[in-house]
Amino acid sequence: MRILAEDIQKVLHELFVKYNFTPEKAQLLANVFTESTLDGVSSHGINRVPLFIEYIENGVINIKAEAEKIESFGSIERWDGHFGPGIINATKCTNRTIELAKQHGMGMVALRNTNHWMRGGTYGKQAADANCISIMFTNTKPNMPPWGGKESRIGNNPFVISVPRKKGHVVLDMAISQFAFGKINDYKLRGEKLPYPGGWDDNDKLSNDPDKILSKERGLPIGYWKGSALSIVLDMLATVMAAGNSTYRISSKEIETAISQIYICIYPGVFNDEELQQKLIEEIIDFTHNVEPISPEDKIYYPGERSSLTKSNNLEAGIVVDKSIWQKIMILAEK
Amino acid sequence: MRILAEDIQKVLHELFVKYNFTPEKAQLLANVFTESTLDGVSSHGINRVPLFIEYIENGVINIKAEAEKIESFGSIERWDGHFGPGIINATKCTNRTIELAKQHGMGMVALRNTNHWMRGGTYGKQAADANCISIMFTNTKPNMPPWGGKESRIGNNPFVISVPRKKGHVVLDMAISQFAFGKINDYKLRGEKLPYPGGWDDNDKLSNDPDKILSKERGLPIGYWKGSALSIVLDMLATVMAAGNSTYRISSKEIETAISQIYICIYPGVFNDEELQQKLIEEIIDFTHNVEPISPEDKIYYPGERSSLTKSNNLEAGIVVDKSIWQKIMILAEK
DSSP states (O other): OEEOHHHHHHHHHHHHHHTTOOHHHHHHHHHHHHHHHHTTOGGGTGGGHHHHHHHHHTTSSOTTOOOEEEEEETTEEEEEOTTOOHHHHHHHHHHHHHHHHHHHSEEEEEEEEEOOOSOTHHHHHHHHHTTOEEEEEEOOSOOBOOTTBSSOOBOOOOEEEEEOOTTSOEEEEEOSBSSOHHHHHHHHHTTOOOSSOOEEOTTSOEEOOHHHHHTTTOBOBTTTHHHHHHHHHHHHHHHHHHTOOOHHHHTTSSSOOSEEEEEEEEOGGGGSOHHHHHHHHHHHHHHHHTSOBSSTTOOOOOTTHHHHHHHHHHHHHOEEOOHHHHHHHHHHHHO | OEEOHHHHHHHHHHHHHHTTOOHHHHHHHHHHHHHHHHTTOGGGTGGGHHHHHHHHHTTSSOTTOOOEEEEEETTEEEEEOTTOOHHHHHHHHHHHHHHHHHHHSEEEEEEEEEOOOSOTHHHHHHHHHTTOEEEEEEOOSOOBOOTTBSSOOBOOOOEEEEEOOTTSOEEEEEOSBSSOHHHHHHHHHTTOOOSSOOEEOTTSOEEOOHHHHHTTTOBOBTTTHHHHHHHHHHHHHHHHHHTOOOHHHHTTSSSOOSEEEEEEEEOGGGGSOHHHHHHHHHHHHHHHHTSOBSSTTOOOOOTTHHHHHHHHHHHHHOEEOOHHHHHHHHHHHHO
């Protein structure tokens, strides 16, 4: 079924108000969930709403919590999310990091005790809208073995870099895993194999068979040993700066919560040469766009380009929404 | 042949003095080249010295250049390397970034017009020795196709993250390519295939055959489309902040020079809880170390651990040096 973005937003807003969020917070949540869905990331948009509500009901997410500054020095700050909704904490910390960047050239907020921020690219875009470059990442529960190991002990730690651009921001938003388990499940439902290995089978061999990977959920890091190492250092950086939970500590809980995140913003506007900067960005995009594709029908995209194309389409035609998800949300909104 | 580190250092120092470096700069260069060789990274240590001398002789590297601050605002600065030796510029900019971090909590230097920094981990270690976390990267000439494209138009943009640690720093130092061409050549010389695909063959298929990959030097990014996107945003960030050359602009020159780099340091010492921080790091290392290995004889390493083990061995037994490289260096030192 196809639903217009404004209808999704309206229903979600009512749902969140019903669950006792203030109108402002309900609006923010509805906007972010709708925007991610519009951009084609339903997995961290509308499809995630029922679980979000479940976490509110079982107390994992505290809807009254306000993220709070704990310590600061110059351009860096440590915040505590007090188990509030990840989207609300992330939006607040991004705004604060933008302020720090505009004051000091660059700034950082390290946030502990927060919940899943849903789609990391949301905050990369938010920073880019404020003319800031951003580098952001979060740790997660363990979902990949460290390279050479059998058991999942490192997180897929989604990692965001955004660059403000007049003709559409450049936003990299990637987990350190080669494929998300949700994506692997999509292949399973379609009865297809993954195009590349995505995890380990029961015999500890790399596999591109969704069934075999999903039986133990041991994902493969991008670049094998390289992504494994990258996941570990991102976890260390977030944990140390936030004095928060590492993937190790998160693993002791049944549900992923009280995670640690890093928000870095850089304000290139201080150098007063925006025109040159935009020109340099366009050159890079042109150079990579204009490469001859391997398959003649292919097009090469810059990071974030595809989701902005998806958004344009979805704004016109409405968004394809899973019927059972929509029904769940309608029931939650009415009960 | 095996040579003691102190002998390598002595010969290199004499060589660089002969090539008209000041004694201090000759010492710094000799130290860095020797240290990388000690750590097992000869490819960016002693093996690279003849090319470094060649670049001095043909004027690509200006030995008299001093990196210079061009603009600054708060905790961020733009520097121009004036085509000086990459090692000298990188060491200076790392020192400056450490100062900025200690003053502001974090700091950044964006450097343009510099040359190859050799081994990125050198500067990650330098930051960690000063108790700073670092995030650093450099752009390069194009050596990988953007995902879906035929021709190499993105760089392998080496990327460093370091975390200071009492029991041995954690240093991630990785190019965005799955395998360096030098490494692929090592496989070729041994008559072996790569363990995983590492580039494209003449038919635009992914290959693990060194001969087929080396014929066109089209490398594979880590994580396929993910590393491709990461390479592009790192290039944008370095280019915009430094107002320097992008991989596109570097591609117009025959020799890779006048590249752009980012140095970010964060000083976690401002939060006065070093003991807790070190404990959190040890927990992460223990958790990942103690995982059961897939192959019983395997051990899981943290980023940087293997090179510090190599160093210990090399300090005792001397360093295995390629005979023809050593002869070249001896001839250069004497001529």
